[in-house]
Amino acid sequence: EPEVTQTPSHQVTQMGQEVILRCVPISNHLYFYWYRQILGQKVEFLVSFYNNEISEKSEIFDDQFSVERPDGSNFTLKIRSTKLEDSAMYFCASSEMAVDVNYGYTFGSGTRLTVV
Amino acid sequence: KNQVEQSPQSLIILEGKNCTLQCNYTVSPFSNLRWYKQDTGRGPVSLTIMTFSENTKSNGRYTATLDADTKQSSLHITASQLSDSASYICVVSEGNSGNTPLVFGKGTRLSVIA
Numbered sequence: 549e550p551e552v553t554q555t556p557s558h559q560v561t562q563m564g565q566e567v568i569l570r571c572v573p574i575s576n577h578l579y580f581y582w583y584r585q586i587l588g589q590k591v592e593f594l595v596s597f598y599n600n601e602i603s604e605k606s607e608i609f610d611d612q613f614s615v616e617r618p619d620g621s622n623f624t625l626k627i628r629s630t631k632l633e634d635s636a637m638y639f640c641a642s643s644e645m646a647v648d649v650n651y652g653y654t655f656g657s658g659t660r661l662t663v664v
Numbered sequence: 665k666n667q668v669e670q671s672p673q674s675l676i677i678l679e680g681k682n683c684t685l686q687c688n689y690t691v692s693p694f695s696n697l698r699w700y701k702q703d704t705g706r707g708p709v710s711l712t713i714m715t716f717s718e719n720t721k722s723n724g725r726y727t728a729t730l731d732a733d734t735k736q737s738s739l740h741i742t743a744s745q746l747s748d749s750a751s752y753i754c755v756v757s758e759g760n761s762g763n764t765p766l767v768f769g770k771g772t773r774l775s776v777i778a
Binding site for chain 2: 552581583589590591592593596604606637639641653654655656657658660
């Protein structure tokens, strides 16, 4: 079964450093997403991406965050200057465009980001 | 504010028993409602997706119901197995496009014991 692949599985970084989280969505999917889950809390939407541009973003997704699809397979989330409160599990997801509303959303296994 | 509330927060049941998890939502407009299973440290895995016109949908031992009038959903698990131990998350898609953000509940932590 097709999977969304995320790397690395765990990233430790110092406060103020830049990090790039990488994702390989399912090949025939057209919509890409980043969500995050702070330990013990619910999953929160960050951003959706379609046709090489951001479709929607939440208030969490401020100027410190950016997304990019540098080639035909990768989808990245960059945090420019990490803060302690950025520590969370970051999930990438992708979905295919469909006529009806049974959109298949496939999540990756996540990258656990720890900012120290 | 669009919200998804789940109950109970946690549940412990004996292997082989059935259980029902509840979800109430205030998301509007409503597109579809999903139930996900999330193992610790893993990404959510979809169990069911229902539109507002569907009342029930099954996936093996999982049966989800939806009452779009009262904005309530339930997930019933029959003949529970140890591997069912996980968080079960109710997720609602707001808006009329299938690609709008998902609104997650906090989940119900289910523990199945022998």
